[in-house]
Amino acid sequence: MFSRKHLLGLDGVAQEEIISILDTARSFREVLERPIKRLPTLQGKTVVNLFYEPSTRTRISFELAEKRLSADIVNFSASASSVKKGETLIDTVRNIEAMKIDMVVVRHSSPGAAHLLARVLNAHIINAGDGGHEHPTQALLDMFTIREKKGRLDQLTVALVGDISHSRVAMSNIYGLRTMGARVLVCGPSTLIPRHIEWLGVEVYHNIDEIIEQVDVMNILRLQLERQRRGLFPSLREYHNYFGITRERLERATRPILIMHPGPMNRGVEISSDVADSEHSVILEQVTNGLAVRMAILYLLAGGKSEIH
Amino acid sequence: MKFTKTAIISRKGFQPLPERLLLKNARLVDPVAQMDETTDLVLEDGRIASLGPIDAQGFQGEVLDLSGKIVSPGWMDLHVHLREPGREDEETIESGSLAAANGGFTALCCMPNTDPPIDSQEIIQYIKDRSADLLVAVHPIAAITKKREGKELSEILELVEQGAVAISDDGSPVMNAEVMRRALEYTKMVGVPVIGHEEDVTMTDGAQINEGFVSTCLGLRGWPTVAEDVMVARDILLAEYTGGRFHVAHISSEGAVELVRQAKARGVQVTAEVTPHHFTLTDEAVRGYDTNTKINPPLRSEEDRQALLQGLVDGTIDVIATDHAPHAFEEKEAEYIYAPFGIVGLETALGLCVTELVQTGLLSWTQLIEKLAVNPYRALGLEPPRIKPGHPANLTIFDPEAQWEVNPARFLSKSRNTPFGEKKLTGKPLAVINQGKMFFSTL
Numbered sequence: 001m002f003s004r005k006h007l008l009g010l011d012g013v014a015q016e017e018i019i020s021i022l023d024t025a026r027s028f029r030e031v032l033e034r035p036i037k038r039l040p041t042l043q044g045k046t047v048v049n050l051f052y053e054p055s056t057r058t059r060i061s062f063e064l065a066e067k068r069l070s071a072d073i074v075n076f077s078a079s080a081s082s083v084k085k086g087e088t089l090i091d092t093v094r095n096i097e098a099m100k101i102d103m104v105v106v107r108h109s110s111p112g113a114a115h116l117l118a119r120v121l122n123a124h125i126i127n128a129g130d131g132g133h134e135h136p137t138q139a140l141l142d143m144f145t146i147r148e149k150k151g152r153l154d155q156l157t158v159a160l161v162g163d164i165s166h167s168r169v170a171m172s173n174i175y176g177l178r179t180m181g182a183r184v185l186v187c188g189p190s191t192l193i194p195r196h197i198e199w200l201g202v203e204v205y206h207n208i209d210e211i212i213e214q215v216d217v218m219n220i221l222r223l224q225l226e227r228q229r230r231g232l233f234p235s236l237r238e239y240h241n242y243f244g245i246t247r248e249r250l251e252r253a254t255r256p257i258l259i260m261h262p263g264p265m266n267r268g269v270e271i272s273s274d275v276a277d278s279e280h281s282v283i284l285e286q287v288t289n290g291l292a293v294r295m296a297i298l299y300l301l302a303g304g305k306s307e308i309h
Numbered sequence: 310m311k312f313t314k315t316a317i318i319s320r321k322g323f324q325p326l327p328e329r330l331l332l333k334n335a336r337l338v339d340p341v342a343q344m345d346e347t348t349d350l351v352l353e354d355g356r357i358a359s360l361g362p363i364d365a366q367g368f369q370g371e372v373l374d375l376s377g378k379i380v381s382p383g384w385m386d387l388h389v390h391l392r393e394p395g396r397e398d399e400e401t402i403e404s405g406s407l408a409a410a411n412g413g414f415t416a417l418c419c420m421p422n423t424d425p426p427i428d429s430q431e432i433i434q435y436i437k438d439r440s441a442d443l444l445v446a447v448h449p450i451a452a453i454t455k456k457r458e459g460k461e462l463s464e465i466l467e468l469v470e471q472g473a474v475a476i477s478d479d480g481s482p483v484m485n486a487e488v489m490r491r492a493l494e495y496t497k498m499v500g501v502p503v504i505g506h507e508e509d510v511t512m513t514d515g516a517q518i519n520e521g522f523v524s525t526c527l528g529l530r531g532w533p534t535v536a537e538d539v540m541v542a543r544d545i546l547l548a549e550y551t552g553g554r555f556h557v558a559h560i561s562s563e564g565a566v567e568l569v570r571q572a573k574a575r576g577v578q579v580t581a582e583v584t585p586h587h588f589t590l591t592d593e594a595v596r597g598y599d600t601n602t603k604i605n606p607p608l609r610s611e612e613d614r615q616a617l618l619q620g621l622v623d624g625t626i627d628v629i630a631t632d633h634a635p636h637a638f639e640e641k642e643a644e645y646i647y648a649p650f651g652i653v654g655l656e657t658a659l660g661l662c663v664t665e666l667v668q669t670g671l672l673s674w675t676q677l678i679e680k681l682a683v684n685p686y687r688a689l690g691l692e693p694p695r696i697k698p699g700h701p702a703n704l705t706i707f708d709p710e711a712q713w714e715v716n717p718a719r720f721l722s723k724s725r726n727t728p729f730g731e732k733k734l735t736g737k738p739l740a741v742i743n744q745g746k747m748f749f750s751t752l
Contacts, residue, residue, distance in 0.1 A: 011526070088639060088642070088643060089643065089644055090642060090643070108644065109646070110644035110645050110646040110647065111517075111527055111528040111529050111598070111645060111646070112527065112529075112598030112644070112645045113644050113645075115597065115598050116598065116644060116645075130528070131528050131529075131646065132528035132529070132530075133527055133528030133529075134528065168528060171526075171528060194524070194525040194531075195520055195521055195522065195524070195525055195531065196521060196522035196525055197525055199522050200525075200526070230514075
């Protein structure tokens with residue numbers, strides 16, 4: 001059962017809670033195949049999408065999930081740096097809450113921003129990404145996709161490839177997958193692997209070819225050019241040559257590897273086009289599943305119980 | 310004046326210092342004299358008149374029964390941010406001094422990162438004027454470089470002549486080794502130490518907390534211990550080469566403690582201070598994102614904390630100083646990455662020291678008082694206060710057994726940014742006496 005007030009991260013979320021979310025999401029996934037995709041579940045509820053960081057797919061995904069559940073929606077987007085000079089985050093959200101809203105979906109560049117809101121507001125808080133900390137709905141949709149494709153999460157080996165140091169997607173995946181009993185590998189340049197990550201029960205690799213034989217799933221993370229300017233890797237060229245996932249590399253695998261990417265992709269950097277568009281890629285299915293998973297989370301946080309319809 | 314039996318517990322705030330005051334049954338601890346004995350102390354006209362048993366019945370003057378209390382030479386906090394001039398909403402010279410008295414200190418050194426900074430004789434004079442009548446002696450620390458920019462030396466000779474007791478660009482490390490070398494060389498003429506904020510800023514851009522498992526879990530950019538260690542190593546070598554006096558501010562890493570230990574063994578003129586928060590807390594306290602755990606240098610790992618304790622025990626770390634850093638409520642009540650670094654410390658220092666260092670059996674009372682009342686003065690090349698007939702009455706009185714809970718609402722500092730709210734502590738300040746004034750703690 002999932003009966004939390006907020007979804008701030010997957011750190012500390014129990015196996016049965018994750019299963020409850022994924023099972024609920026499966027029901028919503030079926031709803032999405034119907035000609036009429038709208039349910040009255042959140043009628044009369046108001047959800048605020050508070051985006052302090054640019055986002056396209058996560059914001060649209062949440063918005064659509066809210067609309068499918070008949071919620072009233074308010075969107076607030078601002079760059080954190082501009083807000084910093086004016087009204088404080090807490091004043092902004094207290095003002096919004098004073099207009100009697102029920103849920104806040106928050107994306108922010110500061111780790112802990114969702115925790116801060118949970119401390120000062122009465123509304124339900126959903127973390128849609130807080131800096132380099134967590135992005136729980138992304139990890140849940142990743143796990144949902146793996147489970148749909150592979151039928152399970154335990155006894156699978158999942159590799160997270162690329163920039164682990166700055167990846168909230170990686171962190172939430174590690175927490176969730178480890179809780180579900182998967183073996184988790186992280187693979188990337190040593191300058192992009194954070195200290196003591198192995199204490200979270202993951203194995204660290206720096207050579208893609210070493211892991212290809214072992215994995216069932218590869219979740220390929222976006223590389224940001226800013227990391228090169230900070231001196232964390234020398235060039236996109238070298239990165240692609242050593243860490244980019246190409247068809248040539250994948251052909252060495254003896255079993256099919258499920259290819260995932262949270263998007264947006266840098267084609268030709270962390271992933272080559274022929275891999276992104278290959279039969280093993282489930283990148284677009286992730287997006288569809290994301291909608292179902294977010295509907296499930298909104299539904300459960302609003303007090304919905306297991307069975308829908 | 311006739312004999313009055315005083316219930317000292319009921320007193321709060323400033324009280325007139327009687328012409329003649331008998332401190333009865335006090336445990337007097339003066340590390341310089343290697344004194345630790347329970348007896349009576351008579352103060353007369355703000356000076357220490359005599360030590361030794363006195364019959365209270367026949368005493369002409371006021372009597373304070375200090376049974377079970379410790380009387381020590383007055384404590385000095387070597388590292389305080391008073392925020393005046395510039396941010397008087399956060400702290401003033403007067404409010405910071407009151408907070409110091411409330412926490413058991415009779416002297417403090419104020420860091421120069423004010424606005425304008427303490428890099429001119431006018432600002433030194435301003436601080437001296439504003440603090441002239443206070444119980445707590447306020448000693449300005451002047452900037453190493455003009456505007457604390459790390460480029461050109463400030464007018465150090467003149468600043469010291471005006472009253473600066475040390476120089477430091479605290480908060481802004483001197484990244485240019487040549488500037489640091491010249492500062493250590495130049496200050497030799499006046500004998501004041503150069504106090505180093507040891508942080509290689511090329512390694513800490515955007516850093517929020519200690520780099521380690523917790524920073525990984527919380528997604529906050531890490532401030533590695535080695536960014537402190539490389540600077541401590543550099544400045545020890547520069548002090549060794551120049552023969553200057555170097556004091557490490559708020560030491561926080563295992564590596565830095567070891568570097569200081571080795572340097573002392575070689576005879577380098579180096580001293581070091583640690584804050585109560587660094588020897589009490591670790592980066593585990595950051596989980597939950599309380600911005601009152603955001604401090605520079607950051608709270609470190611348990612291994613580092615243990616090394617700090619060991620450094621206190623073996624004398625590698627000479628001084629306990631608070632790095633009292635007041636911040637406005639609204640600035641701390643923010644996203645973690647936007648909150649400013651620093652916490653207040655003057656009013657929790659004594660309790661943390663007693664709880665973490667004496668109660669645990671790590672330090673004796675004499676050793677603790679050495680690090681609060683003796684070594685801070687010696688690090689500056691000054692004579693520490695004494696409990697000795699003829700000397701001015703400069704005393705810290707505290708209850709070593711009192712158990713209490715930290716209530717930031719009782720602080721006299723203008724700021725409340727502490728991670729220790731509701732923490733249960735043993736050891737509580739009772740009163741301070743200095744400059745002919747007496748103040749009873751309101752904590």
